[in-house]
Amino acid sequence: ETGVTQTPRHLVMGMTNKKSLKCEQHLGHNAMYWYKQSAKKPLELMFVYNFKEQTENNSVPSRFSPECPNSSHLFLHLHTLQPEDSALYLCASSLGRGSSYNEQFFGPGTRLTVL
Amino acid sequence: AQKVTQAQTEISVVEKEDVTLDCVYETRDTTYYLFWYKQPPSGELVFLIRRNSFDEQNEISGRYSWNFQKSTSSFNFTITASQVVDSAVYFCALSEETSGNTPLVFGKGTRLSVIA
Secondary structure, three states, X not given: OOOEEEEOOEEEEOOOOEEEEEEEEOOOOOEEEEEEEOOOOOOEEEEEEEOOEEEEEOOOOOXXXXXXXXXXXXXXXXXXXXXXXXXXXXXXXXXXXXXXXXXXXXXXXXXXXXX | OOEEEOOOOEEEEEOOOOEEEOOEEEOOOOOEEEEEEEEOOOOOOEEEEEEEOOOOOOEEEOOEEEEEEXXXXXXXXXXXXXXXXXXXXXXXXXXXXXXXXXXXXXXXXXXXXXXX
């Protein structure tokens, strides 16, 4: 498998559920990102991991909890979400530290619906 | 602070027409990078091009061309002889050198509809 993969592609959950989104990259990159894309809003950066260290957390509510066990895998743990958290969650990867010039490669996203 | 503006929210064209998507950026850095991404209905953002601030040469790739003008802080994207498969949301993005690995700042996107 190549590129950036995300599972599941679609997820429906209740507000009291706990679920996790998974992202895996097969590009040998060292930086990984979570973005949220809501209807009629620009892409919002949520978290950045660079060589497994979290380097950015853009004031994301604690009901979203990221985990990066290694450079190839990134998780987003979800608990007690709100309906307004319904969105497309995109994972991306890039080469890594000091690489602001490097393009990010995106996965297909997980379409999350919170009931 | 860095900022990217895509003033066109939605554009509709008839197949085979040429279309230009506008992108205007703001940055205080002298070294920065500009990107264009395409997001088809499937959802995945597809990387199209990267341009650094020192390279103002325009680029052409098939039916796609990009016009980078530092004087007007613009990085416009033109599709020649558009096709239905070009229908997507297109995002312009900016990354500053001094921000290290701080990720891209995206514009709000332009939804392009190409009608057969």
